[in-house]
Amino acid sequence: MRLFSRRVHELSGAYALDALDDAERERFERHLQRCQACADDVRRMTSTATAMAMAVAAEPPPGLKERVLAAAAATPQLPPLPSATAARRRHGRRLTRSDWFPRLALGLAAAGVAAAVVLAVVTVSTQNRLSTVQAQNQQIAAVLSAPDAQIATGTSSTGGTATVVLSYAEQKMIFTSSGLPALPNAKVYELWLLSTGAAKPAGLLPQPTDGKTAPVLAAGLTSADKVGVTVEPAGGTSSPTTTPILVMTLPD
């Protein structure tokens, strides 16, 4: 047993450099939980690895920042691991929700848009996306209440439907979907504004709740555009890499 422990302990350096295969990494992590000396070693050596990383820093490609920020705005965050702090934070979020809900509802009521769509847009908002929705709700309300607001629906080639509320006056659209097939973690549905010969990224669809995705607000809409959805690697891409599962022609 003692010999076994010592052998495992020798792996701390390789662990700190990610030089273990998955099976050995898991074995070492189990060992770490009951070996404080190993945890101290790993912490120290991981910090040294960080110094090696800093030494090869390089300028990231232009455009990456915009894509990352846009993708983050549409990506739900993990809740904190359960703790007292987490409970407080959840309470805070509930209050926030009651704060934005009436304002959004008011904006929606002003719109001459079918009540069913209104409800769908509101109810699919998930707890995790509240902060994003909060930032977007004014703009969503503006689209829904625009005098020229219109609704379009489409069907995906893989099953599921999409509903779009759009306003050319606002140059924006709100996209929701229902019943799209679930994707593996490494993939995401990406939304595009398609005009002749060009595809503009228009956001990533969030993880669905009860099969419905929360509304995605896309700006820069022009009357020549169609709406497309493709399956892309997590984080999205700057131009489509797969055949769209959905292309919708928008009303004039």
Next chain:
Amino acid sequence: MTIPTGPRHRTSRVEARGVPAPRPDRSAPPRDDTDLERLLALVARGDQDAFEALYDKLSGPAYGLVRTVLRDPAQSEEVTQEVMLEVWRAASRFDPARGSATTWALTIAHRRAVDRVRSEAAAADREQRSAPVPAAVDDVAETVEATMDAEQVRRCLEGLTELQREAITLAYYGGYTYPQVATKLEIALGTVKTRIRDGLMRLGNCLGRSW
């Protein structure tokens, strides 16, 4: 500026046991990571402005590291995007007791890069490329701080034995598992384990400050 990178220029496998490691550089100021930890706490609450500030600080090191491991710029960009999104997604899971915010983020970056490079297709692709491992060093962001970091790491790597240095750079910058390192260097598995561990300890002592 180049960082020694594994066995390509190896002329001898004699370890320079008698060579003392350079003295820790105590003149360097301690790195203040509290700013990043403050930003990360805001990001955990969904603050997108804080995330933008965090991106500005971390994307250069993350991209440089990923590209050093993967070599291919397009794949590196894709993986860096995944890494930064993971930082956004998992910000609430950061535990300061286990290391600094920078270390947390760059650990994610390195893990993602090696996961990618060890997938079969990528590995086959990489074998076709003969570029030296840290090609990224050539365009290290021209900030004084980055240059100092690189210079100090280079100097401290030089203070290791050749085997320690080769094993560490192949594992970290090359993304190889330690059994792969053992095969490449034609040494026993146990030897690789201890060379990596001893070398990292010595490198940490030489750097003399923590990240």
